[in-house]
Amino acid sequence: MNRRDFVRFGWATVIATGADLLRPAFTQALALRQGARPPQHPMAATSEPKAAERAADFTLQIAPMLVELAPQVVISTTGYNNTVPGPLLRVREGQSIAVEVVNDTDVPEYVHWHGLFVPSDTDGAEEEGTPAVPPQGRRRYEFVAKPAGSRWYHSHAMAMLDLHRGAYTGQFGFLLIDSASDPGRYDQEVFLALRDWQPYLTTMDQDDSSADPNDPMPEKPAKPDSQPNGLEVGAPLYSINDKMLGAGEPLRVQAGQRILMHRLNASASQIHRIGLFGHHFRVIALDGNPVPMPQTVDVIEIAPGERVDAIMEMNLPGVWILGELRDAARQSGLGIVVEYANHAQPRPQWLPPAKARWDYSIFGTTAPHPPADETIDLVFEKVPGGPHGINHWLVNGKEYPHEREFMLRQGRRYRLVFHNRSDDAHPVHVHRHLFELVELNGKPTSGIKKDTVIVPAFGRVAVDMVADQPGLTLFHCHIQQHMDFGFKALFRYV
Numbered sequence: 001m002n003r004r005d006f007v008r009f010g011w012a013t014v015i016a017t018g019a020d021l022l023r024p025a026f027t028q029a030l031a032l033r034q035g036a037r038p039p040q041h042p043m044a045a046t047s048e049p050k051a052a053e054r055a056a057d058f059t060l061q062i063a064p065m066l067v068e069l070a071p072q073v074v075i076s077t078t079g080y081n082n083t084v085p086g087p088l089l090r091v092r093e094g095q096s097i098a099v100e101v102v103n104d105t106d107v108p109e110y111v112h113w114h115g116l117f118v119p120s121d122t123d124g125a126e127e128e129g130t131p132a133v134p135p136q137g138r139r140r141y142e143f144v145a146k147p148a149g150s151r152w153y154h155s156h157a158m159a160m161l162d163l164h165r166g167a168y169t170g171q172f173g174f175l176l177i178d179s180a181s182d183p184g185r186y187d188q189e190v191f192l193a194l195r196d197w198q199p200y201l202t203t204m205d206q207d208d209s210s211a212d213p214n215d216p217m218p219e220k221p222a223k224p225d226s227q228p229n230g231l232e233v234g235a236p237l238y239s240i241n242d243k244m245l246g247a248g249e250p251l252r253v254q255a256g257q258r259i260l261m262h263r264l265n266a267s268a269s270q271i272h273r274i275g276l277f278g279h280h281f282r283v284i285a286l287d288g289n290p291v292p293m294p295q296t297v298d299v300i301e302i303a304p305g306e307r308v309d310a311i312m313e314m315n316l317p318g319v320w321i322l323g324e325l326r327d328a329a330r331q332s333g334l335g336i337v338v339e340y341a342n343h344a345q346p347r348p349q350w351l352p353p354a355k356a357r358w359d360y361s362i363f364g365t366t367a368p369h370p371p372a373d374e375t376i377d378l379v380f381e382k383v384p385g386g387p388h389g390i391n392h393w394l395v396n397g398k399e400y401p402h403e404r405e406f407m408l409r410q411g412r413r414y415r416l417v418f419h420n421r422s423d424d425a426h427p428v429h430v431h432r433h434l435f436e437l438v439e440l441n442g443k444p445t446s447g448i449k450k451d452t453v454i455v456p457a458f459g460r461v462a463v464d465m466v467a468d469q470p471g472l473t474l475f476h477c478h479i480q481q482h483m484d485f486g487f488k489a490l491f492r493y494v
């Protein structure tokens with residue numbers, strides 16, 4: 001941040017005599033405002049690591065922070081190491097890593113290693129038995145980095161009605177596990193995390209991509225539910241990484257370059273569709289796993305929790321906006337300027353890309369699947385909360401917790417069939433495992449490995465999962481509010 005720009009922001013001038021003074025001063029101000037005890041030195045209440053422990057490879061400090069989304073737009077949140085996203089953690093596949101997490105807040109936290117094969121006590125989910133990083137305390141996560149690909153880390157705390165916790169905060173970052181056999185051929189590598197900020201509760205549906213009348217909707221009930229919908233989470237501000245459209249440095253490219261984009265949807269609530277006029281994205285990996293059939297698309301749809309790796313060929317010189325197709329979200333910040341060398345022009349151009357449906361199956365093959373040993377049906381339903389309430393969510397007729405009904409035997413191959421009997425799309429995530437897409441609204445596919453999949457409104461998705469990671473395994477919708485209000489379950493190994 002440019003310090004001279006920064007000191008123009010109202011009250012921040014009082015404390016911003018030096019950039020490094022900012023965070024402690026802000027922490028103190030926040031703690032006093034919340035009526036907390038006078039803050040101590042961040043390390044005062046924590047225990048030092050044992051002498052026998054090796055030095056941590058990474059340290060993540062969880063603390064209140066400010067994010068300057070744009071000039072005159074500064075928001076407060078909680079983040080890792082005073083940056084949003086948190087630091088890029090880049091490791092080799094198979095590398096044994098130690099991450100020291102220091103919690104400089106007054107609430108317990110969990111850091112989830114999304115897409116990794118790690119034991120339940122390390123995975124960062126309370127439901128699986130991972131211990132918390134205590135308030136004003138610390139905890140070390142040690143694990144072997146696998147499998148290779150675009151992974152990420154984020155808070156897995158429950159938020160419920162507190163829209164300043166869990167996935168509503170700035171606690172997220174990229175975790176890239178490099179494979180020894182990476183065939184990548186590109187000129188630049190960029191990391192783009194999609195986010196919204198300052199969430200609020202509303203009865204307005206934020207997501208216009210959820211119900212396309214042309215979808216087959218195999219799970220649509222004959223008689224629609226007439227109960228009024230409850231409050232859902234909306235947001236007035238958006239960003240890519242920590243900047244609103246136009247506020248940050250443009251993505252500077254040269255004609256003929258190939259740009260590798262690692263995209264992550266770190267939103268707590270919204271599916272996004274991203275395009276760049278006149279350019280195409282060659283999708284090479286979904287959720288970090290190489291796809292069997294890389295394909296070129298105009299629009300990438302990406303749900304909370306998902307990652308898409310794509311190569312963009314820069315062959316239309318100009319100054320363009322890479323951004324969300326919905327005007328409201330893009331104009332509220334969800335975009336980044338792409339600027340070709342020697343093509344400076346005053347206003348970047350946005351033109352909507354050719355309307356393209358997102359369909360995972362184009363990246364798959366038609367190879368047959370080995371027969372599953374067992375099928376587990378999971379039925380998702382909404383209990384509408386009405387205009388003054390929150391929707392609750394049922395998995396097989398019950399909110400979390402369930403009683404031992406999702407049992408796995410090690411080594412068996414399970415077909416999980418997700419039946420979405422609600423009018424929202426849900427990105428469902430299975431922890432500590434990968435699954436393979438088998439059927440999307442009746443359309444077969446093969447070879448696509450993911451950890452999070454969008455189950456369309458009134459849609460049905462089948463996946464195969466081999467039970468090869470013993471231990472409690474959390475399954476949930478990656479929309480924070482849905483997870484908090486019932487949409488989760490545990491798989492247990494017998």
Ligand SMILES: [Cu+2]
Binds near residue numbers: 487
């Ligand atoms: Cu959901």
